[in-house]
Amino acid sequence: MPDTTGMSASVAEVEIAKKAMSVPPGTFRHTVLLAAKRFKSTWAELGKLLVQVRDEAKYEEWGHASFEAYCLKELHIKKQTALKLTRSFSFLAKHEAPEELQQHEFPEKAPAFEVVEVLADAEERGQLSPTEYKSLRDSIWSPEKSPTELKKEFTERFPRPPPEPPPESLQVRKLAQMARKLASELAGSRRVPNAVAERAAALADDVEEIASSVTDA
Incomplete structure (x- = not known):
């Protein structure tokens, strides 16, 4: 572990x-x-x-x-x-x-922690039923494969769902922060024409205005 x-x-x-x-x-x-x-x-x-x-x-x-x-x-x-x-x-x-x-042998001969953890997580997500556990029991209590192999096998069999995308308001706020940072860096560069820096600053203003008005349903 x-x-x-x-x-x-x-x-x-x-x-x-x-x-x-x-x-x-x-x-x-x-x-x-x-x-x-x-x-x-x-x-x-x-x-x-x-x-x-x-x-x-x-x-x-x-x-x-x-x-x-x-x-x-x-x-x-x-x-x-x-x-x-x-x-x-x-x-x-x-x-x-x-x-x-x-x-007497327990807990020294308990299944590998990393394997049990994957199965516990799968059950918590509703992916592993008691019947399925019974079908897998021998493979974790009397394993023929290493814990690493079993963990990989069960992780693929019971994959975690993809993370939910962040709220739209958060995404827009991040874009506003990025736009403002870019405008600030352009304004501080002697090689960037003032006109370009000004357009970047105007763009940052626009994105910030949008971010302030976006709310999640």
Whole structure:
């Protein structure tokens, strides 16, 4: 799993280790800290614990205003990373029998994070049904392909929809900004005739006037 915490792995591990020393061993909080320290190899362990921290509002007991603030300040995990971990584990918990997730091998032998993340995203978009997951289950729990190959395969099978175009008003405002910038640069160039710079400035005025009148329905 790529480092998306915003800190180098070594720095984050040192900070987490320091925090763990101040928390009583054997407590749930201490367990989460240790899981955060090793989550790159056992992402499902941390995902499972974070779901519990979030759902039971444990972060409030530990002096944090929000789940996101707890993850960032205590575990050195960004909001987006915490979301990916909890969503991916919740995906497995939804589709797997509880006893499957309680086996001794789990979470060390959980499917690769990057693969589960693609499937969780696909389900969230309504592209993956429970029946389809069952048909794919063996390929992710007992993979014959590498995580990279599976991720590519599933990404192509469940493509993200193209992003929606920005609002028309935003597009026109950007054009106005570009026109004004061009006019300013032309006016500042000694090699550009004043007549050309003046036409550019007039054009910028026109585009800005249009931008001020455009509204999105």
